[in-house]
Amino acid sequence: MSCHEPGPHHTHKNCSSDTLTGNPDPRIALIGSPNAGKTTLFNQLTGLRAKTGNYPGVTVTRRTGIAKAEGRELVIEDLPGTYSLMPVSPDEQVVSDVLNGKLDEDQPPDAAIVVMDATTVERSLILVGQVLDLGLPTIVVVTMVDELADRGGYIDREALQSILGVPVVEIVGTKGIGVDEVRGLLHDPTSWPRPVITPPTEPTEQAAWIDSVLTTILHEPPSGHRRTAAIDRALLHPVIGVLIFLLVMLGFFQVIFTVAKPIQDWIGALFDSAGDWVEAHVTWAPLASLISDGVLGGVGTVIQFLPQILLLFLMISFLENVGYMSRAALVMDRAMGTIGLEGRCFVSLLSSYACAVPGIMSTRTIPSSRDRIATMMVAPMMTCSARIPVYTLFIAAFVPATKVWGPIGLQGLVLFGLYLLGTVSAMIVAAILKRTSLRSDKLPFYMEMPPYRVPGWRLVLTQCWDSCKYFLRKAGTIILGTSVILWILLHIPVVTPPAQLNDQQAASYQMQHSIAGTVGRAVEPVFKPLGFNWEINVALIASLSAREVFVATLGQITSAQSDNTKDITTSLQQQTYPNGEKVYTAPTVAAILVFFVYALQCMSTVAVMRRETNSRRWPLFAFTYMFALAWIMGWVAHTITTALTT
Amino acid sequence: MEQELTLSTLERGERAVISYVAGDDAVATRLGHLGFLPGTEIQTIRRAPFGDPTIYALRGNQMCLRRAETERIIISPAEVA
Numbered sequence: 001m002s003c004h005e006p007g008p009h010h011t012h013k014n015c016s017s018d019t020l021t022g023n024p025d026p027r028i029a030l031i032g033s034p035n036a037g038k039t040t041l042f043n044q045l046t047g048l049r050a051k052t053g054n055y056p057g058v059t060v061t062r063r064t065g066i067a068k069a070e071g072r073e074l075v076i077e078d079l080p081g082t083y084s085l086m087p088v089s090p091d092e093q094v095v096s097d098v099l100n101g102k103l104d105e106d107q108p109p110d111a112a113i114v115v116m117d118a119t120t121v122e123r124s125l126i127l128v129g130q131v132l133d134l135g136l137p138t139i140v141v142v143t144m145v146d147e148l149a150d151r152g153g154y155i156d157r158e159a160l161q162s163i164l165g166v167p168v169v170e171i172v173g174t175k176g177i178g179v180d181e182v183r184g185l186l187h188d189p190t191s192w193p194r195p196v197i198t199p200p201t202e203p204t205e206q207a208a209w210i211d212s213v214l215t216t217i218l219h220e221p222p223s224g225h226r227r228t229a230a231i232d233r234a235l236l237h238p239v240i241g242v243l244i245f246l247l248v249m250l251g252f253f254q255v256i257f258t259v260a261k262p263i264q265d266w267i268g269a270l271f272d273s274a275g276d277w278v279e280a281h282v283t284w285a286p287l288a289s290l291i292s293d294g295v296l297g298g299v300g301t302v303i304q305f306l307p308q309i310l311l312l313f314l315m316i317s318f319l320e321n322v323g324y325m326s327r328a329a330l331v332m333d334r335a336m337g338t339i340g341l342e343g344r345c346f347v348s349l350l351s352s353y354a355c356a357v358p359g360i361m362s363t364r365t366i367p368s369s370r371d372r373i374a375t376m377m378v379a380p381m382m383t384c385s386a387r388i389p390v391y392t393l394f395i396a397a398f399v400p401a402t403k404v405w406g407p408i409g410l411q412g413l414v415l416f417g418l419y420l421l422g423t424v425s426a427m428i429v430a431a432i433l434k435r436t437s438l439r440s441d442k443l444p445f446y447m448e449m450p451p452y453r454v455p456g457w458r459l460v461l462t463q464c465w466d467s468c469k470y471f472l473r474k475a476g477t478i479i480l481g482t483s484v485i486l487w488i489l490l491h492i493p494v495v496t497p498p499a500q501l502n503d504q505q506a507a508s509y510q511m512q513h514s515i516a517g518t519v520g521r522a523v524e525p526v527f528k529p530l531g532f533n534w535e536i537n538v539a540l541i542a543s544l545s546a547r548e549v550f551v552a553t554l555g556q557i558t559s560a561q562s563d564n565t566k567d568i569t570t571s572l573q574q575q576t577y578p579n580g581e582k583v584y585t586a587p588t589v590a591a592i593l594v595f596f597v598y599a600l601q602c603m604s605t606v607a608v609m610r611r612e613t614n615s616r617r618w619p620l621f622a623f624t625y626m627f628a629l630a631w632i633m634g635w636v637a638h639t640i641t642t643a644l645t646t
Numbered sequence: 647m648e649q650e651l652t653l654s655t656l657e658r659g660e661r662a663v664i665s666y667v668a669g670d671d672a673v674a675t676r677l678g679h680l681g682f683l684p685g686t687e688i689q690t691i692r693r694a695p696f697g698d699p700t701i702y703a704l705r706g707n708q709m710c711l712r713r714a715e716t717e718r719i720i721i722s723p724a725e726v727a
Binding site for chain 2 (some may be wrong): 083086088090117119120123126127130137143203204206207208210211221224232236237238239241242245330331333334335337343362443444445446447448449450451
């Protein structure tokens, strides 16, 4: 006998001790459509003590938290926002599976809270009806009642409670009003009243049921959101709207390059001086290079980009919560439609300019799984911040700082060209994918236009922090690990260099004959057409873990080989082959830069693709095609530049 | 029989009532769950800057759809309802 069956002798105490899973705390699922205020209620109930993880076998983040009510602990499960319990997107599939007990727990949750936006009662009742049909003990939480009142709308809560047959609580999530009332009910779901009859499911009957509910609760719809109408008049205007859109995008990139720059330089200087200190105090040169170039250099480049990443995520989270991202998606939908994608894919690709990891995670809002996979497959080609250290190092070292036109210099143009190359290539690949293996399944395109709202800063900051954690973890694990392993591979086995060599030549000889050097020389034939030598090959292989490692690795190799010029830019400029030819010629530099536009050198991205597509095939495909593209385009760049410079 | 009007013909600012969604597939079901149910009042709010998709107001919220879907939604003029 299930403990969900209501019965006079069934108190929650014996119910929970009967539970086979051994979890004594009742699980309560939080259900609601996107933008209904579900996450705010979750944060209020659990006090931000959320545990995030993943649902087994699927790709969607699982968020659970503990709510305390009358000395009892309850597990609140924040389900992804959904319009319907009949799943279309992967997120919705999770909602349906959790509620039907098809996921790991093997049993449905003990109760449900369905969150309903008071300003969209007519639509929200569809989902409420579907939840009531599940037969779980349910509470309906009506959010945004303040906004409903402000806009002259009305609903009779008592009447709603009696017609639905379940407890109804009104809350103002952002101010915490009504949350205690929800908490008061939580401790004993078995005592909640249950509906006598369940709502119908056939469309016409459903419409009639909603109409009867609306009449009973004396529903007065809110007047149009005046602020939203006024803002949309400008933001969605055929001319002004597009101009504002371009301005927002410009501001977005302006932040990448200017606002975060001073903080970035400061952090960079801090790591540099730490490196100097190490070099001054650690006498054994290889160890000094491990600490200063490997550890501090590798981790430093990532930490250096944290302010920028933080600002970018802050902007994305703010624009999303204020309601602008939906408008940006709407503006771009037509253009994205021509390559077979939709407006929301644009938002994901935009985030990928900061980092492909959150970009790929944000594809969850795209209902069509094919559009979603196509977006993931090209997201890593958007120029992410990890490429910036590589681009800036090589552009500063090898592209002359000449002015081309007005304030626009050649260096800036090259950087812009690399951004453009990545973006255009991503669009072309997406278009090809959408016309071949990922041709659209027949799903309707739909997107809600939420009213503009002032976002709660806590929500924005929490989302922002969630994204930044990825970065710090990457710095602490992948990059640190690669740097250390690489250092070891560059120094073993210890060989005895021929006696006539000087110190630098000896160091170079040692590296050439180390494990890493041997591998670098072994793949020389592969990269010869691109003009890469074994040092570049080693750095390239190491950078498969994370792009930033490329710079740190070249730093490790060159600083050991060159005389005390510690500056990596100068050592790269001066590096020559034994015959006196320069290593970094224009064609080679062009090939390196173009290679970095395409290659998927990022284990975090591969891992997140693996998780989000729940397959090995897609990340393998992405890695392979991007590597092939990187080699081919690098070769093309090498060939063209050779033709131009000779 | 008179020719049926589709939502795609509803100009900016005009109102109508949804008669039904043509077809019996996942698209129709989903549109129903989004609120495009028979008898629902609907108004065209505005078209996106590049002409498609279009924002509609219905059931207290704003939802945008592309032309392909709006051609499947059959409407009748608002005053008849």
